[in-house]
Amino acid sequence: MIEFKEVDKFYRNGVQALKNVSLFIDAGEFVSIVGQSGTGKTTIARLIIAEEKPSDGEIIIGGWNITNIKRADVPLLRRQIGVVFQDFKLLPKKTLAENVAFALEVAGEPRAIIKKIVPQVLKIVGLENKQDRFPNEVSGGEQQRAVIARSLVHRPKILLADEPTGNLDSINAEELMALLKKINDLGTTVVLVTHNREIVNKLRRRVIAIQDGKIISDQKTGKYIL
Amino acid sequence: MTVTILVLALFSVSIIISLNSVSSQLLTSVKQKVDISIAVLPDATEDEAKALVTRLQSLSEVKNATYVSPDEALEEFRLAHQDDPNIQETLDLLEDNPLPARIQVTAKEIDSFDSILSYLNQDENKNIVSTDTSEVEQAQLVIQRLSSLSDQIQKVALGVTVIFIAISFLVVFNAIRIAIYTHREEIGIMKLVGASNWFIRTPFLMEGILYAFFATIITTAILAPVLSFLAPHLNDTFFLSYNIDISQFFKAHLWALIGYQFLGAAMLNMASASFAMSRYLKV
Numbered sequence: 001m002i003e004f005k006e007v008d009k010f011y012r013n014g015v016q017a018l019k020n021v022s023l024f025i026d027a028g029e030f031v032s033i034v035g036q037s038g039t040g041k042t043t044i045a046r047l048i049i050a051e052e053k054p055s056d057g058e059i060i061i062g063g064w065n066i067t068n069i070k071r072a073d074v075p076l077l078r079r080q081i082g083v084v085f086q087d088f089k090l091l092p093k094k095t096l097a098e099n100v101a102f103a104l105e106v107a108g109e110p111r112a113i114i115k116k117i118v119p120q121v122l123k124i125v126g127l128e129n130k131q132d133r134f135p136n137e138v139s140g141g142e143q144q145r146a147v148i149a150r151s152l153v154h155r156p157k158i159l160l161a162d163e164p165t166g167n168l169d170s171i172n173a174e175e176l177m178a179l180l181k182k183i184n185d186l187g188t189t190v191v192l193v194t195h196n197r198e199i200v201n202k203l204r205r206r207v208i209a210i211q212d213g214k215i216i217s218d219q220k221t222g223k224y225i226l
Numbered sequence: 227m228t229v230t231i232l233v234l235a236l237f238s239v240s241i242i243i244s245l246n247s248v249s250s251q252l253l254t255s256v257k258q259k260v261d262i263s264i265a266v267l268p269d270a271t272e273d274e275a276k277a278l279v280t281r282l283q284s285l286s287e288v289k290n291a292t293y294v295s296p297d298e299a300l301e302e303f304r305l306a307h308q309d310d311p312n313i314q315e316t317l318d319l320l321e322d323n324p325l326p327a328r329i330q331v332t333a334k335e336i337d338s339f340d341s342i343l344s345y346l347n348q349d350e351n352k353n354i355v356s357t358d359t360s361e362v363e364q365a366q367l368v369i370q371r372l373s374s375l376s377d378q379i380q381k382v383a384l385g386v387t388v389i390f391i392a393i394s395f396l397v398v399f400n401a402i403r404i405a406i407y408t409h410r411e412e413i414g415i416m417k418l419v420g421a422s423n424w425f426i427r428t429p430f431l432m433e434g435i436l437y438a439f440f441a442t443i444i445t446t447a448i449l450a451p452v453l454s455f456l457a458p459h460l461n462d463t464f465f466l467s468y469n470i471d472i473s474q475f476f477k478a479h480l481w482a483l484i485g486y487q488f489l490g491a492a493m494l495n496m497a498s499a500s501f502a503m504s505r506y507l508k509v
Contacts (some may be wrong), residue, residue, distance in 0.1 A: 015308065049418075071423065072423060074417075075417075075420045075421060075422045075423065076420070077420075078417070078418065078419065078420035079419075079420035083418055085418075089411075089414065089415050089418065091411070091415060102415070102419065103419035103420070105423070106416050106419055106420065106425050107419075107420055107421070107422075108422075108423030132433075137299075150419065151419075214232060
């Protein structure tokens with residue numbers, strides 16, 4: 001599903017964020033990519049959604065070599081990958097339902113389809129009773145769940161979560177993890193990028209550890225050992 | 227602010243284009259209206275002069291040729307100076323008519339006069355009329371000066387147009403850049419959820435087109451009364467003999483002017499918006 005082949009990434013200032021990174025994530029897996037700040041975790045996330053291009057090596061997502069993906073094709077890739085970031089990224093002037101619907105509107109989906117899908121995904125994340133609230137009227141955990149709902153509208157094969165619990169308290173963080181596990185159980189590949197040791201250790205799923213831009217360990221049921 | 231700059235640009239360009247077009251019309255008109263008087267020599271008879279007129283009318287370069295007898299010439303002279311009592315008194319005192327007969331020749335083009343004068347210099351004609359070329363040379367000088375003025379207007383028009391296009395480009399570029407910055411959060415989310423590049427770009431292109439639309443409307447609304455106000459003064463001062471009315475020109479070409487203004491402004495704005503998007507939007 002996600003394959004990195006000897007990927008290097010240099011930024012413009014000459015900093016090498018990734019050094020010869022090779023990894024393979026199969027369909028349906030739940031993988032945590034862990035490491036301290038500045039080790040290259042977010043770079044991996046950006047490469048997966050083609051926000052950055054590798055300086056060397058290849059990246060293949062669902063059989064599609066996106067190493068030199070054209071700008072016009074990036075939106076198509078991103079509709080296949082649900083993305084959840086630490087800072088929520090909800091539009092403050094739209095309700096939760098409108099925020100979720102937005103992802104379908106920009107893809108040109110008809111109104112009828114949008115009306116059908118939005119309540120479904122909000123139900124999956126447990127927000128069916130709060131769909132008419134605005135982001136500032138719900139908790140951080142609920143906002144993050146709305147973001148997850150938005151990321152699910154295109155039925156993506158991959159859900160990429162980059163530090164999703166960064167702005168949440170421990171209870172909300174646990175609830176969010178439960179939701180991600182539920183989504184994974186439904187068949188979606190989940191890639192969790194985090195430096196939250198507690199969450200990773202509780203998950204007991206595959207853990208890839210990164211340090212100084214290199215993979216230093218890859219364990220099937222790993223722990224955050226850095 | 228953006229629309230104001232565009233209005234100024236379109237207004238200036240429209241005025242200059244109108245003036246340029248009118249000066250070209252004027253030049254053409256002047257070239258067509260130039261005629262000369264050729265004095266009939268004292269020894270030539272009226273029949274000889276009239277026969278020459280017939281021969282001149284058969285020339286392809288000649289639009290019209292008329293014989294004016296000495297009496298007719300005197301009558302015309304009196305009429306032209308009817309408000310000058312000194313001239314009238316002087317004419318009354320003279321026993322003989324001082325004015326010779328003449329042949330009034332209107333050429334189809336100012337450039338034809340050289341060949342007409344060559345014809346008049348032929349043996350059968352040179353004993354009938356005086357081939358003094360000073361009047362032709364004067365007329366040609368007038369044409370030359372008008373031509374030169376027209377060329378200068380065109381150069382100024384081009385220079386001013388280029389400057390205003392550059393200013394408008396920069397102003398629209400800045401406006402779009404600010405719009406992109408203001409909506410950066412929304413744009414970021416659009417990119418994240420897979421909005422197509424054209425979905426993201428289109429609102430900014432439409433913004434450019436809207437600027438062009440409103441600028442065109444406002445420019446036309448200002449230009450019409452301004453030209454209506456100026457037209458009588460310009461017409462009476464410069465265009466009286468040539469039947470050119472700048473206000474009429476504007477009305478006759480109104481839709482074409484509006485169309486060209488809108489098209490030009492829209493294309494400029496879209497180019498500027500595209501440039502801003504390529505730099506700041508990265509889609």
